[in-house]
Amino acid sequence: MRDLVESSPPSSQRIPRATWLGNGIIPLLPVLACFLGGATQKWGEAVIVIILGFYLLIQPPRSSLGAPINWILVALALCGTVAFLPAHWFFQPPWRAAVIDDFAISLPSTLSPQPWITFTCLISFIAGLSWLYVVCSQELELRAARFQLRLFATGVIALATVSVLFYLAHTAPSFWINEPGFGPFPNRNQTGDLFGVTSIVILACGQDDIRHGKKRWVLWLAGFGIVIAAVIFNFSRAGLVILVLGSVCWMVLFALHHGSTVRIAVGLSVLLLLATTILLAGGQTFERFHFRGFQGTGISSDFRWLIFHDTFDLIRASPWCGIGLGNFESVFAIFRNASFNESRAIHPESDWLWLWTELGWPAVLLVLVGAAFLICKVFPLRVGTNQRFRLAALIAAIFFALHGIVDVSAHRVGTALSGMFLLGLALHRPLQLKPSRFNPVLFRVVGIVLLVSGFSWLVATRAKFALPGSVGVNNAKQLASAANQAHDFRDTIAVTSRALQWAPLDWQLYFYRALAEVAINRPARALDDFRRARFLEPNGFQVPLAEGKAWLSSQPVLAVSAWRDALRKAGPKRPGLYSEMWDNVAKQNSPEVSKLLEEMGLRQHDLVLGYLGRVSGATFSRGIHDYLKNDPDLKTLTDTEKLVLFALWSERGDLDELSRMVQEHPDWIAYAWLGLAKHAAAKNDFRAAYELTQQFGEAVALPRSSTSGSLEELQNRFYTNPDNATAYALYREQMQRGRTDDALLTVRRINERANAPAYFHFLEAQGWAAKQNWERAWRAWLAYRDAAAKK
Secondary structure: OOOOOOOOOOOOOOOOOOHHHHHHHHHHHHHHHHHHHOOOOOOHHHHHHHHHHHHHOOOOOOOOOOHHHHHHHHHHHHHHHHHHHHHHOOOOOHHHHHHHHHHHOOOOOOOOOOOHHHHHHHHHHHHHHHHHHHHHHOOOOHHHHHHHHHHHHHHHHHHHHHHHHHHHHHOOOOOOOOOOOOOOOOHHHHHHHHHHHHHHHHHHHHHHHOOOOOOHHHHHHHHHHHHHHHHHOOHHHHHHHHHHHHHHHHHHHHHHHHHOHHHHHHHHHHHHHHHHHHHHOHHHHHHOOOOOHHOOHHHHHOHHHHHHHHHHHHHHHHOOOOOOOHHHHHHHHHHHHOOOOOOOOOOOOHHHHHHHHHHHHHHHHHHHHHHHHHHHHOOOOOOOHHHHHHHHHHHHHHHHHHHOOOOOOHHHHHHHHHHHHHHOOOOOOOOOEEEEEEHHHHHHHHHHHHHHHHHHHHHHHHOOOOOHHHHHHHHHHHHHHHHHHOOOOHHHHHHHHHHHHHOOHHHHHHHHHHHHHHHHHHHHHHHHHHHHHHOOOOOOOHHHHHHHHOOOOOOOOHHHHHHHHHHHHHHHHHHHHHHHHHHHOOOOOHHHHHHHHHHHHHHHHHHHHHOOOOOOOOHHHHHHHHHHHHOOOOOOHHHHHHHHHHHHHHOOHHHHHHHHHHHHHHHHHHHHHHHHHHHHHHHHHHHHHHHHHHHOOOOOOOOOOOOOOOOHHHHHHHHHHHHHHHHHHHHHHHHOOOOHHHHHHHHHHHHOOOOOOHHHHHHHHHHHHHOOHHHHHHHHHHHHHEEEEEE
16 A cells, blocks of 8 residues: 555656557447446446456556545445445344344345345446546546547547437337437436536537647537437436536636637637527427426425435435445335335435445545545646646536436446546646556456456356346346246246345345245245235335236235235226226136125225226116215215216116116216116106206217308209218208208218218207107217217
8 A cells, every 4th residue: 555655756757658558448438338228237337347357457557646545445445345244233224123023034144235236236336446546547648638538529429429320210229228219328317418528528629629720620510419419319408407507617617717708709609509509409308497396396396306305214224334335226115205106216316325325424425535636636727738628527527426416327337437537537647646566466456356257247147147146136037037937936936045145135036936936835935925025115016916916816815915005006007907907807707806806996986987897787786886885975086087987877777776866966967967868768758868968968069061052052062962061051051941851851861871970960869859859859869979989
């Protein structure tokens, strides 16, 4: 360690030239990581770790960044290893006791509940610290530093170009897994972050070429336009904010630094052009900027703030040193109260909170202090030191860190390497660092570790090996799913049991094992594993829904118990979920479960319609009777639900009972009129039936009559060419002259056609009503209703 903190070399010492290897690999490695789906999948990260390991073996850092930074980085690495210390040395949170005592989950004695997962993440963390040291300790000539920044910016422009082309062609590489369909990252915010911070460097590259009179600035301008297009297509607010505010900061600081009125005017013109372009082309991206979160219920209604709230609850219930790398997702699920949602939260929506949760507050403090030391090495921004490039890189790095408050770009390999690269290239050079004999040895050892780890991850991912750690756990879940589908249940139990030694808080492993245990008739063990799975994944309804399906054929009572939990968690999806349960019961033909589902449906207003829509006759009448016992005035039903209820009653239920109930509740007539009309028609009171349709039925949209002429002209035209418009005009004219029989003959000729408009049946009903032939008027109205429903 003594060699890491020795004093600076004399100024006469010659600065070594960066090799072609460093000038190529260092700026392009972050671009490659971003291209490989952001290296968010373990095989992509393995490729990056292998390349970094080779680089550390061939060209390790040979200089020391100084004692403060060295000790800070060592302390950060030690923060990651604290999780392997005995848990009883630290505060014991209640959730850990619940896991062990209430659910009999066997946790290791270490502070980290999943030390193998923590170990895998620690390797990634050390790789990130090594990368930061590499880019910050480069002894670069000014020309080499400019070359690296230009090469990085060119690579990102190429990535943006490819992203736009793939988006327009509606295709993408198979390893680009993202919901919005744009860019390499699964999350649009990381894609936006990359393009946003790079746009600031692109501006510096273009300005430098303008200053030197090189026509290459046109290419940088085109590249800047491509990045703007990529940000717009990406629909990311974060990317747009970073692009605009970062560009504004760089232009303003650059203009103020030089104090030139011309430069300030040019900068303002460019900013105005940029704002105009975004306003005109922003489209949906710009529309995503709204302030509804600051109205009514306030900003706390934003789901991100609810995640923050629950994350602070987890932090307060954890030791000062955190819960260990890689454990946030598994433990946080237990703490989701304010952010209760069926979707699983895999991170806290903030890099800083994520770091705080897993490594504790000392790690956050160390990062802040270390960043301050490195930023101090950026100054002074004197002329002749690449000050324009370094200012752009510094602003980009600062915006990257600020974005980490509300996103997790620093936890994604591609963007993390990019952010650290920009910070490293912002440092004032020459660095005048003292050579260290210890650093090459240390980083070569790290390089060997990264090579072994990277190759292990890559091979294990491809060959589905049981490698301890996160790779092996993912492989085990895939193998368990395949084994269950192949009905190889004992293999499922063996695979999941082994993986649970590495990840005892992974709900999916318990779930797969429980399914297999049900299949081989081990109900007690299956019930325990299902309980563990539901505890570790308490928010989503899919787990208890699938559990109910598994129990349906053998343990109907347990199936209904699980389904009750699923309905409790389903929220607005409850009616659809209830219908899905009935579909499963119909396949299994389980009378016991049917009875229990019926009882659930008749006691809950949002489920009763799903049940009544499946029955008819005496069963329907009994269901209505039972439901009205619980809610005699239908106060729990909305107006729409009342309409559906009475529509079902008029089609499937006892109309005499309906008529009697409406007499007791006259306000129901607005919803039950169709059933009452059918009841009246059944008693041959067709006039009352028809009048109910006219009083409460929906208004019929009739066409505007654009055809005019005398009655004789319309008749001749209709007989010559009996189109709909002429028929409608002729009908109106005949009705006005009291020639009802002729009008009825006109509309009946149209209604005889296969594709006659529905409103002609309604006109026929009006004609029969004018003749007071109420039975035919009622039947014509029914024909109109059927025809309108088919349209």
